[in-house]
Amino acid sequence: MNAVAVCAPSRLEAAALQGAVPGRPVRRIGVGRAAAIRAARTPALRDAAALVLAGIAGGLSPALAAGDVVVASEVRGGGGAVACPSAPILAAELRRAGLSVHVGPVLSVDHVVTGAEREALAASGALCVDMESAYLLANAAPGAAAVVRVVADVAGSPLLRPATAGRMGTALSVLRRLGPALGAWADAAGPRRVLLASPRSFCAGVVRAIDVVERALELRDPPVYVRKQIVHNVHVVQDLTERGAVFVDELDDVPSGATVVFSAHGVSPAVRAEAERRNLEVIDATCPLVRKVHSEVRRFADDGDTVIFLGHAGHEETEGTMGERPERTVLVETPEDARTVAIADPDRVSYVVQTTLAADEVAELVDILEARFPGIRQPPADDICYATTNRQEAVSRIADGADLALVLGSENSSNSRRLVERAERLGTPAHLVDDASGIELAWLAGAEVVALTAGASAPAALVDGVLEALRGLGPLEIHESPHVEEPIRFTLPKEVRNA
Numbered sequence: 001m002n003a004v005a006v007c008a009p010s011r012l013e014a015a016a017l018q019g020a021v022p023g024r025p026v027r028r029i030g031v032g033r034a035a036a037i038r039a040a041r042t043p044a045l046r047d048a049a050a051l052v053l054a055g056i057a058g059g060l061s062p063a064l065a066a067g068d069v070v071v072a073s074e075v076r077g078g079g080g081a082v083a084c085p086s087a088p089i090l091a092a093e094l095r096r097a098g099l100s101v102h103v104g105p106v107l108s109v110d111h112v113v114t115g116a117e118r119e120a121l122a123a124s125g126a127l128c129v130d131m132e133s134a135y136l137l138a139n140a141a142p143g144a145a146a147v148v149r150v151v152a153d154v155a156g157s158p159l160l161r162p163a164t165a166g167r168m169g170t171a172l173s174v175l176r177r178l179g180p181a182l183g184a185w186a187d188a189a190g191p192r193r194v195l196l197a198s199p200r201s202f203c204a205g206v207v208r209a210i211d212v213v214e215r216a217l218e219l220r221d222p223p224v225y226v227r228k229q230i231v232h233n234v235h236v237v238q239d240l241t242e243r244g245a246v247f248v249d250e251l252d253d254v255p256s257g258a259t260v261v262f263s264a265h266g267v268s269p270a271v272r273a274e275a276e277r278r279n280l281e282v283i284d285a286t287c288p289l290v291r292k293v294h295s296e297v298r299r300f301a302d303d304g305d306t307v308i309f310l311g312h313a314g315h316e317e318t319e320g321t322m323g324e325r326p327e328r329t330v331l332v333e334t335p336e337d338a339r340t341v342a343i344a345d346p347d348r349v350s351y352v353v354q355t356t357l358a359a360d361e362v363a364e365l366v367d368i369l370e371a372r373f374p375g376i377r378q379p380p381a382d383d384i385c386y387a388t389t390n391r392q393e394a395v396s397r398i399a400d401g402a403d404l405a406l407v408l409g410s411e412n413s414s415n416s417r418r419l420v421e422r423a424e425r426l427g428t429p430a431h432l433v434d435d436a437s438g439i440e441l442a443w444l445a446g447a448e449v450v451a452l453t454a455g456a457s458a459p460a461a462l463v464d465g466v467l468e469a470l471r472g473l474g475p476l477e478i479h480e481s482p483h484v485e486e487p488i489r490f491t492l493p494k495e496v497r498n499a
Helices: 011-017 033-040 087-096 115-122 133-140 162-177 179-188 204-219 234-242 269-277 288-302 316-322 335-340 359-372 386-399 414-425 460-471
Strands: 004-008 026-028 050-059 069-077 080-083 101-108 128-130 144-151 192-196 224-227 245-248 259-262 281-284 306-310 329-332 349-353 404-408 430-433 449-454 476-480
Touching: 004 011, 004 179, 011 026, 011 050, 011 162, 033 133, 050 133, 050 162, 050 179, 069 087, 069 133, 080 133, 087 101, 087 144, 087 179, 087 460, 101 133, 128 144, 133 144, 144 162, 144 179, 192 460, 204 224, 204 234, 204 259, 204 288, 234 245, 269 281, 288 306, 288 316, 288 349, 306 316, 306 359, 316 329, 329 335, 335 359, 349 359, 359 414, 386 404, 386 414, 386 449, 404 414, 404 460, 414 430, 414 449, 449 460, 460 476
Parallel strands: 004 026, 004 050, 050 144, 069 101, 101 128, 192 449, 192 476, 224 245, 224 259, 259 281, 306 329, 306 349, 404 430, 404 449
Antiparallel strands: 050 128, 069 080, 069 144
């Protein structure tokens, strides 16, 4: 078992946690500044590789109710501050347990705070106040630390009132419920290596698409509408929404004459015709590599072929591409589809590929189709996006030597899901997460080597966030795979170029 100390201040707090943290004893450190400093200097805490402190606290923010849980992003007090970077992972674990959880600063002072003083401290931005956390962490200085406090007395309510006893009972009851998550944090704490994929994160098509929306917001009167998600990432969509973009599912939701941006995944001719009929000002952010596949469908179909589209049903790129010649295009998703797809004229058949598929997935489908249709025509150049291929190869370079692979990307991101599948095919447990809060502590227990990458639609800042959160669990050694240059840049549409 790794050297992690689980602590609580008072006898009541320690008793609430004792036996609730699987396989971990709970150390009582005592109440107040002096007790916390004495405890920090004992060998058990001084030599601990990691330390987690849990107890009750007084609420400073009026948004906190009795029984709410505060996970410290940092602990302030004694003239300094100690960061707790693993807070997003621990907070998510507690939310999965059904608790009301807030993440933010915890303030430590050397006395009970009431009345006007509490209002003054609230102005600092701290969520709650206690009398031990900062003094314990500053003097013990563990390699990793977490602080979790349950609100007992709430802001704006006098401390010494009968209702306080009831709130204390509520807080102690919730405190016991923290046990499994605290145990999971302790099991996950420790040093680890991170194998960082290169390349990762945004590709040129995604950069272009986001730039299109940003420029449209600068140059057009609001609102600017975007059909579907501009790229498949919740963080990108949320950021652009906050800046004034309005995302809609269909053009019916766009007022006549308004500005609408088509997403990077492309649209069918029917959608373009509808936009023209509605007198919409269209700014097309379709990735140029997707447009290439559209043109191949038109060329093959107009030559008399039945076009097999290798892709995933329901994906926007699939709908847009097959919409070019719907009467002459059929979808193949699986090897079974490839073995059974019916073609009117087996001598007049071709195939094109969704740009975000895995190369080995496509190779299997093509082998089956070529065996059935020896004369099948293929695209003159690979349809799979260079960025998709580069990121899959980068995952292959790192996943085989890892205990766990983490891929940053949203659930509806096809290229991100393919990265997970690539790692799994190498025998490495892999998970797709939107950000650090999507990581489950159980995945990290025993995972000394973690492979980390991000899909082509995931911002690079999310990778930094995960590295910081993992650093909050213990010392981190980062190894980046050999850098692969991606010099490709795509020109913006004329509607949003600088005048």
